[in-house]
Amino acid sequence: MTxxxxxxxxxxxxxxxxxxxxxxxxxxxxxENEVDAxxxxxxxxxxxxxxxxxxxxxxxFMEVMEPGAAALDGAGRVLYANSTLTRLLGRSLAELQGKPxxxxxxxxxxxEIARLLRDASDTARTREIHLSRKGEAELHFIAVAAPLQLxxxxxxxxxxxxxxxxxxxxxxxxxxxxxxxxxASANEAVLVCDRNGIITHANAAAGIAYDGNPIGKVFxxxxxxxxxxSTGVLQADDMIAMVIxxxxxxxxxxxxxxxxxxxxxxxxAAPLRIAGDRISGAVVTMVDLSQRKAAEKQQNLxxxxxxxxxxNTLALVVSISARTASNTDTVEAFQKAFSGRIQALAxxxxxxxxxxxxxxxxxxxxxxxxxxxxxxxxxxxxxxxLNVAVTPRAAIAFGLVVHELTTNAVKYxxxxxxxxxxxxRAIGRDSGNDxxxxxxxxxxxxxxxxxxxxxxxxxxxxxxxxxxxxxxxAEFDFDPSGVVCRISIPPEDLN
Amino acid sequence: xxxxxxxRKLILYVAGQTPKSLAAxxxxxxxxxxxLPGQYTVEVIDLRKDPKLARQHGIVAIPTLVRELPIPxxxxxxxLSDTGKVLVNLKITDGA
Numbered sequence: 296m297t298x299x300x301x302x303x304x305x306x307x308x309x310x311x312x313x314x315x316x317x318x319x320x321x322x323x324x325x326x327e328n329e330v331d332a333x334x335x336x337x338x339x340x341x342x343x344x345x346x347x348x349x350x351x352x353x354x355x356f357m358e359v360m361e362p363g364a365a366a367l368d369g370a371g372r373v374l375y376a377n378s379t380l381t382r383l384l385g386r387s388l389a390e391l392q393g394k395p396x397x398x399x400x401x402x403x404x405x406x407e408i409a410r411l412l413r414d415a416s417d418t419a420r421t422r423e424i425h426l427s428r429k430g431e432a433e434l435h436f437i438a439v440a441a442p443l444q445l446x447x448x449x450x451x452x453x454x455x456x457x458x459x460x461x462x463x464x465x466x467x468x469x470x471x472x473x474x475x476x477x478x479a480s481a482n483e484a485v486l487v488c489d490r491n492g493i494i495t496h497a498n499a500a501a502g503i504a505y506d507g508n509p510i511g512k513v514f515x516x517x518x519x520x521x522x523x524x525s526t527g528v529l530q531a532d533d534m535i536a537m538v539i540x541x542x543x544x545x546x547x548x549x550x551x552x553x554x555x556x557x558x559x560x561x562x563x564a565a566p567l568r569i570a571g572d573r574i575s576g577a578v579v580t581m582v583d584l585s586q587r588k589a590a591e592k593q594q595n596l597x598x599x600x601x602x603x604x605x606x607n608t609l610a611l612v613v614s615i616s617a618r619t620a621s622n623t624d625t626v627e628a629f630q631k632a633f634s635g636r637i638q639a640l641a642x643x644x645x646x647x648x649x650x651x652x653x654x655x656x657x658x659x660x661x662x663x664x665x666x667x668x669x670x671x672x673x674x675x676x677x678x679x680x681l682n683v684a685v686t687p688r689a690a691i692a693f694g695l696v697v698h699e700l701t702t703n704a705v706k707y708x709x710x711x712x713x714x715x716x717x718x719x720r721a722i723g724r725d726s727g728n729d730x731x732x733x734x735x736x737x738x739x740x741x742x743x744x745x746x747x748x749x750x751x752x753x754x755x756x757x758x759x760x761x762x763x764x765x766x767x768x769a770e771f772d773f774d775p776s777g778v779v780c781r782i783s784i785p786p787e788d789l790n
Numbered sequence: 791x792x793x794x795x796x797x798r799k800l801i802l803y804v805a806g807q808t809p810k811s812l813a814a815x816x817x818x819x820x821x822x823x824x825x826l827p828g829q830y831t832v833e834v835i836d837l838r839k840d841p842k843l844a845r846q847h848g849i850v851a852i853p854t855l856v857r858e859l860p861i862p863x864x865x866x867x868x869x870l871s872d873t874g875k876v877l878v879n880l881k882i883t884d885g886a
Contacts, residue, residue: 313862317848317865320865320867321850321851321867324851324867324868325851327868329810329851329867329868329869330810330851330852330853330854330867330868331805331808331809331810331811331852332805332806332808332810332811332837332838332851332852332853333850333851333852334837334841334844334849334850334851334852340841340842341837341841341842341844341845342841343805343806343837343838343841343852345805345808366809368809368812368813370813370871372812372813372816373812374807374809374812375807392807392812393812393813393815393816394816445809446808446809447809447810448809448810448813450809
């Protein structure tokens with residue numbers, strides 16, 4: 296054999312060895328499931344055969360499935376994804392194929408899918424997944440992974456069922472419950488209107504503004520509002536329209552003429568935004584202003600009353616001054632008599648102030664007037680049955696009368712000497728004088744009494760003070776054993 | 791000075807989008823990028839589109855990776871998931 300023949304033989308053997316090794320490697324690869332397609336030599340041309348059947352069948356099946364679906368290999372790479380899933384993920388099939396599905400999902404969703412595949416090595420597993428896409432609302436899925444054998448490949452089938460709507464509905468339902476609870480807990484009347492001004496929600500407190508079930512009724516029709524200072528231009532329907540237009544109204548005083556219980560309100564209204572920027576209605580709150588209004592009215596009344604009283608008092612002071620001057624001979628006498636009478640007036644005023652100018656009892660007035668002149672009033676002055684309340688008008692007049700009687704008694708009568716006594720007691724209602732309340736001032740134990748030569752201002756005060764009404768007045772009886780004065784309090788001034 | 795060598799070519803034969811084909815493409819891309827940067831360019835030939843191209847390298851099983859140069863020609867059958875095995879066949883030593 297020539298050396299050239301030997302070389303050819305070596306080359307041939309080496310080539311055969313390489314081919315044998317290649318054939319063995321191919322057999323090993325097929326046996327060990329490392330290939331899933333073979334090239335077959337056909338009569339006309341080579342053909343490709345897929346081991347484990349054609350893929351078209353399972354792909355067609357996946358396409359008709361309603362949920363998003365993907366077939367993954369053992370490493371979690373996408374072999375195929377149906378069009379529902381590519382649409383949900385916003386990726387093309389080419390972008391997804393061959394890449395791990397977990398990497399194609401944003402944020403937590405990728406981690407969740409990786410966990411799901413790990414858990415589903417033997418059996419199907421389920422996990423809830425949230426998917427956020429740029430500029431769009433979050434999507435919610437129920438992902439199910441189950442082991443899958445595709446030809447020679449072991450992997451997973453994964454489906455994604457979109458439950459976004461259900462989750463949103465549940466969330467909306469919870470929000471609705473919360474909103475209802477908030478509205479129900481509010482002390483103020485709260486009414487919610489839709490864009491047409493029709494009431495959709497109202498709390499129990501709304502009963503002060505409308506007697507009945509307001510749901511489904513037009514707000515402006517069942518609760519017409521008259522806004523102060525708006526000269527009738529703004530009405531309830533305009534208010535709702537303004538709010539739905541995006542302008543909130545805060546704290547406007549309004550009257551609700553048709554409201555069953557409370558008429559005066561502080562009304563606020565705000566646009567209702569349930570989702571996004573769209574205004575879906577208006578929330579109206581109505582705060583009861585009746586107590587505040589009543590307080591304002593009381594204040595105005597008191598201001599007018601005070602003005603009236605100050606004028607009356609000043610007129611009375613001028614009158615007392617003039618009459619005292621005409622009945623006194625010296626400046627000292629004038630000063631004493633005048634200041635005594637002004638103090639009597641002040642004492643009654645003090646009592647009235649303590650009782651907030653409401654009413655006083657006659658016994659308190661007597662005590663107040665007598666106290667400055669008698670050290671131990673209880674010993675010399677007795678009061679019986681005078682726990683009778685009278686108006687401020689009668690209190691002031693009666694106070695002046697008692698003051699004059701007391702000063703007379705101190706100067707000339709029972710209180711001018713030890714052992715003298717004064718009894719002030721109720722006689723009762725006078726049937727002949729419109730039911731006036733009659734009481735008696737009776738002195739005893741003092742010097743003998745004789746009628747006075749001239750009637751001073753004190754006498755005039757006593758006789759006239761209560762004559763502002765036909766039922767009122769006072770009469771003297773100069774009994775030698777002691778002065779007796781019968782005083783009538785006009786019936787309309789008894790409380 | 792080390793001469794700049796032009797990248798050598800690897801040919802990966804696949805059959806459409808069978809699971810092993812997709813896995814082989816993904817594995818090869820990863821290995822080239824992570825372990826052999828700049829050393830190879832990869833051509834993927836889909837035999838489903840043109841089956842006669844299989845004859846050029848006598849391809850029987852798919853997927854198969856072929857390294858033509860440096861000689862000897864090497865074939866790696868399978869989805870290339872065994873990185874160590876791939877590297878043994880593709881590592882270019884100084885002498886290669």
